[in-house]
Amino acid sequence: MKVVVAGAGIGGLVAAEKLGKLGFDVTVFERAASLDEMRYDWHDDVNPSVFRRLGMKLPEESFKKRSWTFVAPHGTVVRNFRQDEENADYSVERRPLNAMLANRASAVADIVFGATVESALISEGRVSGVRVNGAEVAADLVVDSLGVDSVLKKSLPAEFGVSVHDEDEVFVAYRAFYEKNPDAPEPKYVSKAYLKHLGEAGISWAIQDPPGKLVNVLVGRLGKMDDATLSRALASLKEENPTIGEKIVRGGTVCRIPVRYPATRMVANGYAAVGDSAYLTIPMLGSGIASSMVAGTLLAETVGEFMSRGVKGRELFDVARLWKYQVKVFGEFGAEHCGIDVMKRGVLAMDDGIIGWLLGSDLLDNDEIGALAGGGMLRISPAEALRKVRKAGLKKLGTLLKVNAMLQKSLVAYRRGKNIPRNFNEATARAWERRLLRLYGKETRS
Numbered sequence: 001m002k003v004v005v006a007g008a009g010i011g012g013l014v015a016a017e018k019l020g021k022l023g024f025d026v027t028v029f030e031r032a033a034s035l036d037e038m039r040y041d042w043h044d045d046v047n048p049s050v051f052r053r054l055g056m057k058l059p060e061e062s063f064k065k066r067s068w069t070f071v072a073p074h075g076t077v078v079r080n081f082r083q084d085e086e087n088a089d090y091s092v093e094r095r096p097l098n099a100m101l102a103n104r105a106s107a108v109a110d111i112v113f114g115a116t117v118e119s120a121l122i123s124e125g126r127v128s129g130v131r132v133n134g135a136e137v138a139a140d141l142v143v144d145s146l147g148v149d150s151v152l153k154k155s156l157p158a159e160f161g162v163s164v165h166d167e168d169e170v171f172v173a174y175r176a177f178y179e180k181n182p183d184a185p186e187p188k189y190v191s192k193a194y195l196k197h198l199g200e201a202g203i204s205w206a207i208q209d210p211p212g213k214l215v216n217v218l219v220g221r222l223g224k225m226d227d228a229t230l231s232r233a234l235a236s237l238k239e240e241n242p243t244i245g246e247k248i249v250r251g252g253t254v255c256r257i258p259v260r261y262p263a264t265r266m267v268a269n270g271y272a273a274v275g276d277s278a279y280l281t282i283p284m285l286g287s288g289i290a291s292s293m294v295a296g297t298l299l300a301e302t303v304g305e306f307m308s309r310g311v312k313g314r315e316l317f318d319v320a321r322l323w324k325y326q327v328k329v330f331g332e333f334g335a336e337h338c339g340i341d342v343m344k345r346g347v348l349a350m351d352d353g354i355i356g357w358l359l360g361s362d363l364l365d366n367d368e369i370g371a372l373a374g375g376g377m378l379r380i381s382p383a384e385a386l387r388k389v390r391k392a393g394l395k396k397l398g399t400l401l402k403v404n405a406m407l408q409k410s411l412v413a414y415r416r417g418k419n420i421p422r423n424f425n426e427a428t429a430r431a432w433e434r435r436l437l438r439l440y441g442k443e444t445r446s
């Protein structure tokens, strides 16, 4: 049985390794000319637990992340967030991570570089292969790991129900590592994250990279970011962070990150999406890499379970079987992402003054601030909510009710995500998808 993995993304490489180990004939098609030319020559935040879960070593050159300082819109209020040292994220270099995953995959799969996937081949109501560099390649299963703007997904017929994001569901992010200005004084805060930076829908950050040679800068905006917005944000960051020098040493590119709840449909007959093409990313949460790796594993686990029950041939890759992979994703982290997505959008849509007030007051404790600003589920019991109302005073009741409405909506999204039908049936799956989509004002999509 032939499996094609489209794109040597993080989840794709993990899926290739795991599916190869199950005995499938796996080929990975990657557009970049070589591993070295793959994107993202920098480091990203990943929780080390994912490496333990997958029985892998944390790649070399990784270092423990330091705590954040959140800056309210217009830079007036700052709030430190201490992360839990035991469960701290690590900054992991991409190149060694890609190399490690590609090495493991290539022991059981072929990786073909310089191979551009153009579209899916469709026959008899299923994905039956891909068009690559103008040639048709047949496959029993196609794993889509082409990232947020996957051409494969866009080429699927609408009746497969695998929807594509709207433009406001993408975070456009500029990332650059600047040489540190040797004349600048040591900064008071080493990891600053600007929420709704300059009052715009997005975030920016300036992080002093250990061992102190570079400053890691990000400017991200929801939907779109024109040159003027980027220049304004960079000028403001440089003014407030004199350690940012002139020379860009790494990065300096604009990329796209999905800011959507996980895809409500990740699978079709002969097709499964992993990673950013299934929208398994929550920016700032350090989630994209870990979620993609876990998704690649869950996909192979699902297929392996059906094999051990005696299911054979193409039936292994029918939508009803692959749906079980999606159920596992939602059970493990997808439902949580639905809740976080609602909260993130809620924070970005919040009045600047409310964010400043919340950060500046002692109403929220360390973990609550971390969840609210950095991305994580924030659950506040009714008794605790009442205590906060008493503490804030009745004058703030209106504001607290707005925040509470957002938190409640986030919990509803989490619960709806968890409520994913265990068994696939087109009508029930669509009804579940519609209930989730309604929370995002996207009810017409599916």
Ligand SMILES: Cc1cc2nc3c(=O)[nH]c(=O)nc-3n(C[C@H](O)[C@H](O)[C@H](O)COP(=O)(O)OP(=O)(O)OC[C@H]3O[C@@H](n4cnc5c(N)ncnc54)[C@H](O)[C@@H]3O)c2cc1C
Pocket (backbone or CB within 6 Å): 006, 007, 008, 009, 010, 011, 012, 029, 030, 031, 032, 038, 039, 043, 044, 045, 046, 115, 116, 117, 118, 145, 146, 147, 148, 151, 173, 174, 175, 255, 256, 257, 274, 275, 276, 277, 280, 281, 285, 286, 287, 288, 289, 290, 292
């Ligand atoms: C600025 C920035 C900061 C980030 N920070 C973090 C972080 O701190 N922590 C974290 O966990 N995540 C972070 N992410 C998200 C993370 O990069 C992704 O979630 C993760 O890489 C998984 O994405 P992916 O592998 O699915 O897709 P991608 O990384 O987009 O990989 C897709 C692959 O497919 C290839 N490809 C695309 N189109 C074609 C085609 N037509 N034919 C063949 N090959 C193709 C690409 O070359 C690429 O190799 C960040 C992303 C960005 C942009």
